[in-house]
Amino acid sequence: MKRDEILAAAVGVFAQHGFRGSTTRRIADAAGVNEITIFRQFGSKEALIREAMQHMTQSAGLERLPDVPVDPERELTAWSEAFMQHLRLRNSIIRKTMSELEERPEMSECASYVPRQASSDLCAYLAALKREGWVTGKFDPKPGAAMLMGAIFSDAMGRDMMPDVFPQPQEKAAQVYAGLLLLALGVETGAPRTTHKQNKRPKQLSA
Amino acid sequence: MKRDEILAAAVGVFAQHGFRGSTTRRIADAAGVNEITIFRQFGSKEALIREAMQHMTQSAGLERLPDVPVDPERELTAWSEAFMQHLRLRNSIIRKTMSELEERPEMSECASYVPRQASSDLCAYLAALKREGWVTGKFDPKPGAAMLMGAIFSDAMGRDMMPDVFPQPQEKAAQVYAGLLLLALGVETGAPRTTHKQNKRPKQLSA
């Protein structure tokens, strides 16, 4: 069964050319398959693309943040790096999907699944940071999460286009963004910038 | 001369449908013009789209930040709001352009003009903040600028799609992002979250 090869090819061609540019001929060639096989297997180009996108989304798998923060800088940096790499590896297809969303709203669920999950995970972590006494003062996790995710997303989408407006080197960018957020929240980092340690330590060191 | 009407129509149709979806017939209909007039005026669809994009880019006009910071929170908030509104008003066409950039690299200059200018302006402002003594400790303006711009960009692009992952209300979002950056840099805001006023005041209050 060439189904899976066709699905994989469809994802690749869509990432390169978008919906309108993903001709059935191109997909068939990329899959090493006769064009007709596509129609026999999927019925129509639209159905194929839809199934290909869902297939891709489901095989995602995102790094999770711990329920109880132990080392915020390390944990948030690791998560940010993983999230950024996830986005960077898929930046072509993400750009295409975002661009076609107005014309094909049925892709909306596919498109928003990963960022939604990442957002709620990050929000929960920031809330835990507060709950466990890492951050003083009142603060709302959502803007912080939006800020970090926004920075990571923009970096992953825009660095190819304008490498000079993003922090160098690329490998340190996620860490830098995470560090700035922690600074904004007043969480002590490994290399503290302020000299007054005012944070309560967490109630428990191991979860 | 219907040139300008055709250019405006081309921008609108491109924003809705992208390059491949911008058929000459659609543009002609949107402009209230015979399809042939397009070819007589611009020669080809490609030339028309190119000229339309340049025409749009040149008529931009971005809010500038002051050379010498006086009221960082107010100034940065105003700039962030203006930048966000600029992006939000154009989010369809930005999405399309980013998506087509790999297939049509000649649009690259058009696409990166505004963000490049915004980035260098913001970097200069953050450097001035440091120079004028608003922010203590060593810090690099570029990551901060990338973080704020990234948050604003992502908000402007993604809020339609997933309103619930961004801070509410929409009107306060830019202010919130600007505030978080100032917090990260350790610049005192109007409603200070930390109790110790450690910043040197600026050398001059009026520029």
Added chain:
DNA sequence: TGTGTAAGTAAGTGACTACTTGCATTTTAC
């Protein structure tokens, strides 16, 4: 040996695409 299934080949359909040609009509400039 026979049957069902997945795949291929060849040819074609109707709709749409960018773009052209020839000629008539309107608008603008002086």
Added chain:
DNA sequence: GTAAAATGCAAGTAGTCACTTACTTACACA
């Protein structure tokens, strides 16, 4: 008022698109 420029109309060209029909090949399994 008239010439020139801009625009419109009708028709058509060559190419591409998604998708179809009719028939053939390869192979698994019973």
